[in-house]
Amino acid sequence: MEHGNYRFVWKAIKYHRKQGGEILNTPSFIIGLEDKSTKEVFPHPISHFLFKNYHRNSGSVNTELTVAQIIVPFLNFVLDKVDQKLTEYTEVEGLKDLRESHANAYLQYCVDEKANKNKTLEMKENFLSKFYKYLWDEKILKHKPKFKLVSVRSRKEIRKVYKIDFTYKKTDETLLREKIKRKDIVPQNHESNDNRIFIRLQYIREILFVAKHETPDIALGVALQIFGGLRKGEVVNLTRTALKSQNGQEYGVEGLVLLIRDRQNDLFTRFNDVSTMQVKNPRDQSCLIDPILNYLYKHHIEVVLKKVKKPLHPNALFYDSEGNAMSADTYDKRFLKLKNSYLGMLLGTPGRYQDYLDFSQTKWRSHIGRGIFTNMCLDAGFNEKQTAVLRGDRSTESMEAYFDIITATFNIRKALTLLSPDQSENIADLNMPTNRKMWKEVQEFGKGLRNEF
Template sequence: MRLQNYRWFARETKIEHFLGNNRLEEKTVVTIGIKDKDTGVSVPHPITHFIRQKYQHTGKSLSSQMNPAREIVKFLNFINEQLILGKPEFEIISEKGFRGLQLIHGARYITYCAEKKLAYKYVKDSIERYLIHFYDYLTKMELLDEEIEFDTYVNRQGDEVIITPFYHPSFDTQYPSTDDPVRNKLKDFGDNPEKRNKLVYEFIEEARRVAPDIAFGIALQIFAGLRRGEVVNLIMATVPTDFLSGSNHLAVLDNQYRLFKHLKNTIKEQVKRPRLQPVLPSDYLRELYEAHMKMNAKVRKKNPYAFFVDEKGRTISGGTYERKFAKVKYAYIDRLANTPGRYSYFKMLDDAIWGTHIGRGIFTNYLYNMGLDDRQMAIARGDKSTLSAKAYIDYRNAIFNFQEAMEVFSTTDTLDVGNVLDKKWNWEVFSK
């Protein structure tokens, strides 16, 4: 097939929609398809389901369906052009089709749009936003081979926002110039260990004041690298009780059928990879666990399996957890804003975008600072590959820690997580 002969298109199409009882209704829908320029033959493509699922089925107007369809078509035609030019980064798409699509390809398209001098607002609010929705759809439909993990946060208005995955140093994505400050995604509380520990402690203590029912969950994200959905899926049997040695492991399991049968949509309650998850040993973590258990004992649980419940005994869902986390986040930022001498901390946390996933980022950097290499860290994080772990570390820290890790673990074939944590973890900063 000669790619030069084909172009992607988006257009409105009239169809007859079956309503039941032998009744038909004429309906206008948006279709994505491919046209043969030589023959003029146009064929609808199954990727049209993206528009149906994300926009039509959620009640969006025709124009609100056509706008993303047109932008995605431009992106797909850009990919065709790169394939025709023989760009090496795009060869995987010629081999695998949509399964070969990766974040790097979206990043290259954003850079292409910037080089065309398109307006910053248009690139951010339309092109990048629709690309994020497109990749999110392909990921949820399990149509991509690349493992993509989207991070979200709740803004001060209470709206959930997906953090762009394209703004990462390894992609070198170029955006149009703007006078508006670009808000970076915060992956950690800083690369200085003392500074990080201070902020971690203060943030968890703020949670104990503002949203005590998730304070222990936040601590588990930081000390065990759990995702939001993995936290809310915990039940009593899966949580250890000591937390004073590296031999402690959380059983990360999918307990949705026990906890969330009442929810129609459980996207925020997903467990990405069931596993035994090592926990960084800490007196402080044990203290938080005991406080959590005392708090749970005071409420009558609506669901006996639930480990995380609110003050009325209701099971905390992923969405509720995310909103409570946002409440803690903004309360802590406001506290810093009103504390003399804390401007740099306030500025760092207020200027960046971050959500519940930052706990996993902090955990990752703790592992790097302990000297684990990328393979060992992937094991400790419960990842399939080393690529996700590397995304949390800037190049300077990564190079430094890899050099240290190679010296310490060069002869190690397998990782004894408990042994490593016992020897290298020291959490004296949290001693009372």
């Protein structure tokens, strides 16, 4: 095993492959050795593990990246121990000398030093087990690991996999004090409220109002995540012609369908690593309708896009400050600014300190929009299967999915009544600072749109 002046790294690449009569520029990941002095990276043969087990099977470059981000730190952990000349590592000269004890030691390190939760540790166990099985099947290891055959459930099927019987001591999660991941915008003190769906709308409109003023370049994107359940990669892959207003009305007033497609080869050719800009499931996505979505759509087309100087992709929907199609990383940074602005607004508004604590002491990023969408669908009466279809989740039951799309699309009409600003009277007793100028503007924001279109 190489060490000293080298360390293992993962690296995004693109390679050309022929599919039918077309040459595709295909993203992938490799594992390499980086010279610490020159930063030059040399591809390592162990990259074949990613290609054989994940690149051809998963259909998602994100899976390759996840595996690489687990295997590379493990290999570097072993390298460090070799360099320290520790007893259990003196015989390690290459991958052939790896033993189960090295994986156990690494996982114990992940518990003691990284405070990994047991769910994360289980994922690492699975990938490390598969890595060791690959090394044994390829006749690389000198010592056979002790595998056990276990049953795992993957979607609707149960399959048998080989797993190492790890002996390290797992995390005592009662000792962890980690922020809870937020999956909805409704604060904790309103979660059991009968009028939760209307309360949620007030917070949605509030954060989108802040987005319009503080981060106007992504305000529409955040709205599409909330009302369409989009992932950030699906947002940045949108083009202007991908938004289809229904019933001959502009700006989605009578319905909005999004043509979710992977447009990396058109918009993101400047990147090798496109793992965060993938579209997992191309589809036609119906949006729930709320006047603030219509307003932000109109504002984006008529104001935001006209301020973009020398756009390099004339049909892109979102741009960075250089005129390039906005990347997912840039979108993340803009959302972080929105989040901080929203927290600042809550902290600076009398009567909103409890909201500030609720939002500042939980973890949330742009993916919260997908969680909000899911909760709106469930609260509006969609069943779990219909909600899964509306979210764009893959379904193995194609005929059932077809009928669910019809039913769910029909039920969107029913949901529109629930999302109407006329329902604000149902939350008259909601304890919010209606005397604040900004909050009054938010309250009136959606109501005025009915006369605008």
